[in-house]
Amino acid sequence: MFNGLGVSTDATRRTSTAGDPLGTHRVLDPPGALPQPAERLDADPSRRFETEIVVDVETLNIDAASFRQMEEASGGSPEGVARLVLETVARRGKQHNPVTGSGGMLLGVVRWVGSLVERRGVGVGDRIATLASLSLTPLSLRRIVAVRPASAQLDVEGTAIVFASAPLARMPADMPERLALALLDVAGAAPQVARLAGPGDSVAVLGAGGKSGLLCAAEARRRVGRSGRVIGIEASPEFAADLRALALCDHVVVADARDPIAVRDAVLPLTGDAGADLTLSCVNVPGVELSAIVATRDRGKAYFFAMSTSFTAAALGAEGIGKDVDLYIGNGYAHGHAEHTLALVREHTPLAELLASRYG
Template sequence: MLNGLGVSSEATQRTLAAGDPLGTHRVLDPPGALPQPAARLDADASRSFETEIVVEVQTLNIDAASFRQMEEASFGSPDGVARLVLETVARRGKQHNPVTGSGGMLLGVVRRVGSLAEHRGVAVGDRVATLASLSLTPLSLRRIVAVRPASAQLDVEGTAIVFASAPLARMPTDMPERLALALLDVAGAAPQVARLAGPGDTVAVLGAGGKSGLLCAAEARRRVGPGGRVIGVETSAEFAADLRALGLCDHVAVADARDPIAVRDAVLPLSGGAGADLTLSCVNVPGVELSAIVATRDRGKAYFFAMSTSFTAAALGAEGIGKDVDLYIGNGYAHGHADHTLALVRERPALAALMASRYG
């Protein structure tokens, strides 16, 4: 018998039992949505689907913009952040911040691999990091054990469900797990820079002293070569000093990325007055869209990695000041991005040591 779509009811039942590789079978509200934009997911791991991998969760690595927002809403209280996470997960069946719209990723141990997810190459007992956002990952939490603001990580007890289409990676064994988790959280940044930057380019990195900013600056240094230039813009004087010590940037400017005039005045003199060929925005606060745009030369490229970005503000801001630049939306995924990022940090012991001191 065929249903209204011309598909046999038997085939439909088999699909429902197996689960949709994209995870639509876990969407509770609204019906027919994909998991990321959905308002609520079913995180009941006792219901088994063959396209799923079930993970016993040990650590949540919260997206930087999301963690900062929750800290501000909780007046800097770690207990307040924990409460907000528990409330969000209980209400939505996932860690999908209702203010920032972002999530993060997690570390855990594989508990079950469905028969239609065996091609993912992980087995029961493997320690893995999910490379798909928590904003689309069904999650249930029994309790939060600890909150670590410096790394935006929470140690937890819980269960997550990874869909057959969602990227994940085995944890490396040659570096601290907390460091590896922090790196994998922003693993999409460096491969995107590798695609956009070329020999001889001038690259400006806003928020260059932060987690994704350091990786972007390191990749830019590798790509532009001796004839190129890397300009780091950092609000924090401490992070700016770390940048100078690493030697990733030809110039480091201390400026508030929320002040487009200050950023423009810092970058333009260091780029021959034209602006950067490529500007990377890695700042985890809103209101920095125009700063990236005014720092970029005519027909240059501005790449927005942070989830705090308003792409409406970027598009309309560029239009309003008559700036003809190509605007790129940050994508947390690129083919081979986990291996790419881990290799980049392994190549630079000083960078690995700095990031371990902060996030490990």
């Protein structure tokens, strides 16, 4: 018997073949698609390809926007979230939320390493986190052991496939694994701020009290220097209080990022009525695109990190109000992003303690 790739399915259950480094050999539907946009993947771990790493999965760290959507869809029930995850994985062969289009990442132990990916430097028994989205990672689940809403993490029993092109990281030994997993989930945020913010800049962070927002505020603080300004916008009074205690921001404003007029009226007086040089949107709900745009100065930069962002709304929204700003699509990957983010947290003890209290 042969599959759509012309590979004997009987033979591949007994032997290994090369496979495509991008994972196209695991795509079931539609033919010719890459794994991320594909509707369905083959997650059968008994099939072995030399461009793959097989991982025994222990924890899924669900994307914040995806977890929130599943909570709302299930009436806030952890059991309902677990049911939705199991249904999605069974149907699609991956945790690819059909509503938000996002996934997350995972923690597990390496079971098998193909000969063509041995140079990646991980071996059987290593504890790793995947830095590629669950929306492109073949995944099979036997059961969900626990759901932890505070950290958007699920303890599970299952198996995942990591492709040759997918980034991953060994788990650090000097911090709790759940904390490290939470940080690695948003590891791309701080390096992007380091690229975009400079000395003397004004930086506004929407959702500054959340996980990625805290990392962005910390990176902005060290990039803009004494002459710069960091403004934190946070809807939760509790998270805003945490943010003030860290002293990362020159100003912390309690405001709903879904209200663009409130955000504009908070940011403009703090920036000489010009707007921020750089605005970072780290809010895990839809409808905040225009808030980031109106908070940004003419010819400034707006960076959308959250997967709840509608990039159509951002582009058309900027056009519609005649705002000439550069719009950046959030990229969860940057060279050395895992090491960058872990080092940032290690250097800031109060930040590490706060994050550990939430996610560790």
